Amino acid sequence: MPTVDALSDRLTGYLDLQQIKLVRRAYYYAEQAHDGQRRKSGEPYVTHPLAVASILAGMHMDHQSLMAAMLHDVIEDTAVSRDGLEGQFGTVVADIVDGVSKLTHLEFETRAEAQAENFQKMVLAMAVDIRVILVKLADRLHNMRTLGAMPPEKQRRIARETLDIYAPVAARLGMRDLQLELEDLAFQSYHPMRAKYIRRAVVQARGQRKDVITSIEEAIRNRLKQEGLPGTVSGREKHLYSIYSKMKTKGKSFAEIMDVFAFRIVTESVDDCYRALGIVHNLYKPVPGRFKDYVAIPKANGYQSLHTDLFGARDITIEVQIRTKEMDAVASQGIAEHSHYKIYGDSSSAIDGYNRARKWVQGLLEMQKRAGNSMEFIETVKTDLFPDEVYVFSPKGRIFELPQGATAVDFAYAVHTDIGNSCVSCRINRRLAPLSQPLHSGQTVEIITTPSAQPNMAWLNFVITGKARSAIRHFIKVQHRGESIELGRRLLTQFLSNYGSSIEEIDPAALATVLQEAELKSLDELLQDIGMGNRMAYVVARRLRPVEHEEDEPQELPDSNKATLAIRGTEGMVLHYARCCGPIPGDSITGHISTGRGLVIHRTDCRNIAFMKDDAEKCVYLEWSNSIDEEFIVNLDLKVEPKRGLIATLATTASGASANVLKIDITETDDALNTVHIDLTVKDRVHLAKVMRKLKALKAVYKVTRV
Structure with missing residues (x-):
């Protein structure tokens, strides 16, 4: 069990004395606040925040993060308020603690909805200070390490949530060590028997492979020494969940996965990485098409390394990763490494990874604002959490990272939302191509736009990225609302004219009464409801008629004099032409108000509306505008x-x-x-x-x- 003294000794390696004192003060404050509280395991509650702070200390996190880790449950589980915490430890620490506290469970109708809502809150908290998610991830890691004290059903629920949300977020932030431990712990809780059998098989395979691994390691190490290249060589251990995932998704047997031997070479500089690559390619034959350069083009989470597959001795396959010490640290700790380098100097890899993470969080925040609800939001984010990237170029040579299967429309939205909204076609490697064509690494993509273009709903069938999906949905939602309001205004104006009135002349008191009864907030919402066909313009007009006409029915006029609605053909998604009769300009037409769809136009002699033609509540008299330019x-x-x-x-x-x-x-x-x-x-x-x-x-x- 960690103690505050042991933690203080570890912190002397990278924090000054004053900062360590602040961390200790936060511990004693938490110890007092949690006095009398115990965990499910029976230990004093304060052991949990101390353990969370120890995990963050292992990542060399700054003192404010460590203080927030000590205090992260104080607001939620004790009588201490946020203001009280701010007075004691400052605004920054209070903000991080408040952000972590907001990521607690709420009661929802379904577990999926609860998970989605929690993720949405996590994004909002991350946007304020990205250290919030680092504290939360460390909190989740310690909870997973001590999950055995929980009932089996709760263990499975927490494990599933960890695999669905927390491990992917850790991966997206480049924190591979934390991600792998979360995955293995969650796998052991969710599938205990499968984990047990795979662990047993791994131990057995490790014993059989020991001589082979040692000989390959020695061969690479000796060749590096001969060439005078500094570097360490180590065999990489495969993790339980990663073995299980490959067996499940790729349909491979355990033996096939364990037949691949993995090694890592860590050198001093980028130049040494490429020299080491030449050395191993000289030692063993490379597998064609299996080389990836993540040094020149880093992954979306800032990860950098050279990957190559080789045909080794004894007909075995070898995976080799080559990277610098700095890249190795960033690959393990991700954005947490950024705070470490703020103390020890500058690190382009760490800072680049941090900036990428910030950009990702800002992108999530933008999507969250556009999403209709938390379920829609998490649906759009899923592809961003589980990406296999492709790297494509703009005509000017700028590199864009997109998920596997992304199309030119995804690329257009990655460049800028306005480019996506106005794109009409694309050129891939200078040749015209369909917007729906999946992109491949190395392609140059040029987007052709026109100011009058608009997103197409059909794009939702093939776009992959969350940004593209949310932007298209948002545009269609806004466009649909505007068109519904405009159609509702025209319909209400038509029926009010039968009472000799107009929308501008509506009595505010009568309008307020109608809005209150309909549980709507504004006239625009009422007009939108009418335009969508959810509310009859005829009925609303009767409720809003002038006082002097309260006892009157609408003036019955001869057909030739009835107020008609002019159809311009540009009304958009809230106006539909009936397929049964296919009306065209020149035909005599009648409009049928359909709930949820808006106005459906039929020819007047269409048999499908014969029974409702004379029903003023359901049908609208229409005529064609003189300025139609549609086919x-x-x-x-x-x-x-x-x-x-x-x-x-x-x-x-x-x-x-x-x-x-x-x-x-x-x-x-x-x-x-x-x-x-x-x-x-x-x-x-x-x-x-x-x-x-x-x-x-x-x-x-x-x-x-x-x-």
Whole structure:
């Protein structure tokens, strides 16, 4: 069990005397605050914060982090307030403690929802001070080390949460040592029998492999010595959870995974790393396509190393990692190494890793603001927590890290949200390519944009990154809301005009009453509800009619004089054209208000709305605007005489009449004539008549009918 004196002795290696005194003071304050409290294991509660501080001391964290670790449960579990803590230890320490305290469990309907909410709070706390997450990770590590005192069901729940959230976050922050221990401890609690069998097999395999490992180590070490290259060589031990994950995801047997021998070479400088690479490639043959240079292009979490696979002696495969001492420290401790180098001098690797982590957290914060709820937020972040990166270049040579499977749209949003929102196409290695094409490392990607372009909902089917998904959803949500409000305004204006009134003339008291009854906050929310079809404009207009018309029904006007809504064709997602009758400009049209969808436009003679045409609550009188510049889909059926090349002739004729042919199907029948079904786009009825005339003029065509 650690003691505060033992911790103080460790801290003398990198903190000054005054800072150590502050850490000890925080310990005695926590000891007094937790007096009488015990852990499930029966130990005094203060042993837990002391152990958390010891874990952070092993990472060479600064004194404020260690003080916060000592005090991290004080606000939550004792009578001490945040203000009281700030008065004693300052604002910075109080902020970190407050951030860690906010990451406690709340009651939710489902466990997934609770987990998502906790993660969302974690991001907000990290954005204030990234040391919050370091204290929380150390807290979780000590809890996992002492998890045996908990009931089995609670052990499994905490272990699952550790694997789902805390271990991936540690990995994303580059803290590999902490990540691996969290994974192994969680695996042993969640799958105790599987962990037991794999551990037993590892011990057995280790004994059988000892001679091979020693001989390979010796061979590499001797070759480095011959070349006068300083460096240490060590065999890397495979971890239980990593073995289990590979067996499960790659479908490999235990023997296949353990047949690969892993070694690490740690040298003095970057130049020595590349020299060492040449030496091992000279000693053993490299496996083609298995070399990765993470020194020149670091991973997203700041990790740097050279990776190579070799064919060793006795027909075995060797994995070798080559890195400098500084890179090795950053690979183990991640952003925690940043605070260590603030004391000992400058380290580009540590600072670069810290800056990358800060950028990632800021990106998460941006996504969190756009997400509708915590479940949507964690869904978008999952791909960022479990990335296998690809590295692509902008035309100017800037490197971008993206998850495996990312597309040009993901790249566009990685450059800037505005670039993503306005992209229309892309060039990959100077050739035009689909926006949905997955990217590969080394490609140069150029995004082509236009100011009038907008994100497409279909992009959500292939984008990978959380930033792209959240930005597209946010844009569509905002656009949908704006269009709903505009349509709602036009619908309400139309029905209010039957009472000789308008939206500008609505009585504020009547509006306030309607908003209160509907549990809405503003007129815009009411108009949005109307535009979405969730509330009938007819009913709302009756409630908001002027006082002098309170006893009146709406003025019944002849059809020719009824207030009509002009359809411009640019209303967007809240206006739909019925597929059953396919209305186009020039057709007589009626609008049907559909709950959740908005306004659905039918031809007036459509049988699907015949029963509700005269219902003022459900149908709206519509007319086409004179300024429509959109094309509409029309379905035609043709009776034709079978002839060679007929389909090509029909398509050419329709295109010659400025119609865009979408689809042509031919159905063979028993009689002499076949039926051809054509889907094409036209501007209006006049354009359609022109197309039909051209088609009917063909010798093989006997009849043309609009479906």
